[in-house]
Amino acid sequence: MLKELVIGLETTLKNFFRPKVTIAYPEEKKPRSERFRGRHELRRYANGLEMCIGCELCQVACPANAITVQAAENDPANPRSPGERYAYEWRVDLLRCIFCGFCEEACPTGALRLTQEFELADVTRQSLVWGREKLVSDQRTDIPVPEAVYPEFRGHQPLAVIQPGAQGRGEA
């Protein structure tokens, strides 16, 4: 009987001194891959304008029908994006989303990125439909507005500096 006890303890002790495989989530988080696909984000250019132009290509690429985009015309005096068009509504149902990344791939301006963020649990379905107010990033990237793509319209200069110094020249 003692023999059996020793055999059992041996297994226990062997595992006791092994390196730990669990982590103390949420204090500690597992490292994610570079290409991890978390929730969406809509980025900004270096001059502060939104990169999204409301083209709806993400919507049509989405295999889960999770994305709805509605576009509108920019007010030249107070533009949201560099071109004529911006997304006044950009909505994703994160419960429907399968995080396949097709939307990111379809985006012609590189506005849409799937971030590393994966902690999306919530208590209602409605709160998991995220709109542009949550998705548009409040950070600028260092990507300049591509000059060749966005010409002036109705007097609006897409390259106009929204904050001096933040603006870079596009590849002509």
Add this chain to the structure above:
Amino acid sequence: MSGERVSLTIDGRAVQVPPGTLVLDAARQAGVEIPVFCSHDQLDPVAVCRICLVEVEGSRKLVPACSERVREGMVVRTDTPQVAEARKSVLEFLLINHPLDCPVCDKGGECDLQDLTYQYGPALSRLADAKMRKPKAVDLGPFIVLDEERCILCRRCTRFDHQVAQERTLVVGQRAHEALITTAEGVPYASVFSGNTIELCPVGALTSKFYRFRARPWDLVRVDEICHGCPVGCHIQLHFRANVEGARLERVVSRPFEPIDDGWLCDRGRFNYGFVQSPERIAQPLVRPLGAPRGTLVPTSWEEAFRRVVGRLQEVLATQGPQGVGFIGGGRLTNEEAYLLQRLARQVVGTENVDHRVAGEAAASLDVAPGRITDLDRAAVILVVGAHPGQSAPVVDLRIRRAAARQGALLLTLGPVDPELRVPHQFLPAAPGHLADRLEALAQSLAGGGEGVPPRVAQELHEREGLLVALWDGREAAAGRALAAFLQTWQAQGREARLLVVGDQANSRGAEAAGLRPDLLPGYRLAADPEARRQAGLAPEPAAPGLSTQAMLEHAVAGRLGFLYLVGANLVETFPDRALATAALESEAFVVVQDLFLTETARLADVVLPAAPFTARAGHLTNLEGRVQATGPRSTDPAAGLPVEAWTDGQIFEHLGEALQGRPLVAGAGELATALAAAGLGSGTFAGALPVALLHEASDGSPTPSGSGEGLVAAPLPTIHGGGGTSRFDRAYGERRPLAAVVYLNPEDAQRWGVVPGDRVGLEAGDGVVEAEVQVTRRVMAGVLGVPRGVPGLAWNRLTGAGRVRVRGRLLEEVG
């Protein structure tokens, strides 16, 4: 000639076509696809885009298929490397300065340039230099935005404007790579047909202001429909964006149907759709609380509204009998709904007081030489009597323009005001109420007499062989009789004649055929005919002869009509005598109004029932040539997203019928279809027409101007962008086409009354004064004041109902 055929081979396929056919069309017939940009079925070939180049044996260079005509024994090849190379090069050239903004372009997804580049174009650009920069988002006109960078200069838009609309506003300005589409002298492109250029544009250069950035083509659910704007009945397609709340109606496009529209639409039909989703639509039934003054309306439930209507109707039936009840309207309903309304009135209520005529017209058709819209294409003479086709049947006007400008038809207009026709024509002035005299003179001139007809016109009428097409606006019964006599004289001389009556409302003709006239049962059977009555299940003798709209209003004022039911009829705005209409609505009569909006008329009602717009209903419409066309049914109703409890007009009639008689109004859809087929309104058929004998003064709603001497006679003019309902309550549309309160005077009269163009004047008629700006034009005959109908702020029918109009001079001077 018709039997002659030319044989040729295209890509080895033998094909036989009539001589004069274009290689492009022959290839289409042979099932060979040739890409095109500038070529269009309805426009003359120009061969400017060169994408259609093909190889023809014996010809050293490639030949454009869109302008080359077939020859006997021709051998055409479209599948050689040389042709492929040519297409690729042409596309590369077109793309040199074409911006690659497909993701933000409204045309992206339905763009010819995009599609053909995918199919035939180079995969990569060899362009090393920067592209040309041209202005984007240029306002071309009230509805159109031009992106000059995207334009590939195919000239479809300018050719449409020159060849089809005959307006010559759009031109190509500048030269070579700086060429751009612009308007002559930089004026706005404000044509009534401007929207067609959006559809013609093979790229996204011309786009609609309303549709701009609203949706991508793959978002849209497409529903076939018939336009409800005017009696022409153009074929349209409604595009709904279905993946947003409640399916939003985003645009209206054409669905080419050659016998009617040739693929063209007017701007009213194309852009006036926003009313369907207008927040101003009546959201729920309204009632006037007992004892409250007219104009006070409070929301209520459908049950309560119906209880009020049925209760009061039964009271009136008990006290005044069926003669005390009247139904007005129905020209905007479908044939089915019009029939149900007629049945509700005649069979359930037992009254003959039904009339669809709300704007003083006498008839919506006439059984003399009934014509078709396509008759205009082969007309030798076109006679426009009183009508303003450019305003009330615009797409028909395109055919008139073509016939007169390109086929040499003689165009005569007769009436108090010369319609704006854009093509050379002869105007024969005729004072309001005296159109018949002028027509009688014309008829006499055919026989060699005819006083007062210009000799050149008389001679032309005498010499022209072939078809005469008359367009009549259905006003003045005497004019209708005289026109019928004129057409019969023409026919007696061995020449063909045809008549088109431009009804006042979209389905005037269907309402007439469905029996919404006091003197007619469905199928143009006389209401006084005992046999017809028996077959319709009515008593052989009507209790009292039916009253016309005018008579009903007069009876209401006199207290002999206690219940008035108005369906889609804004009488205060449309009836020629505003004072009478207002007095009738403010009388003791109980007024029920069924409408989409709280119009001037609905405000005075006792009960207002919210009706659903055309997008919610299915049925048939009858156009001005009598063609019965199906509309709907559909699963996409944009109104579904609105907090609106609307019923379709038909559902309201059925509910009322059942509440009144305890059994359904019709036993089922089958019985309704049979009844309509028996009335000559079977789907796909042509409706009958009104017997000339019924054109008597009692049926004439237009008041003849009384009094003589001092003063002008007001002549109402239809206004395409005006109206009492759908355009007035469509804010975005109204902002694009603001309507000015302008009246038109002849130069002589202007001098006599001492006004100059641009003056604001007071116009006095009876005891009413109307303010308006004066424009002076020779289009108006002397002694006549042209007053546009349906302009907010210009109560035209104050001036037509009460004798002659006096101009009270310039208002500024009076104030000062």
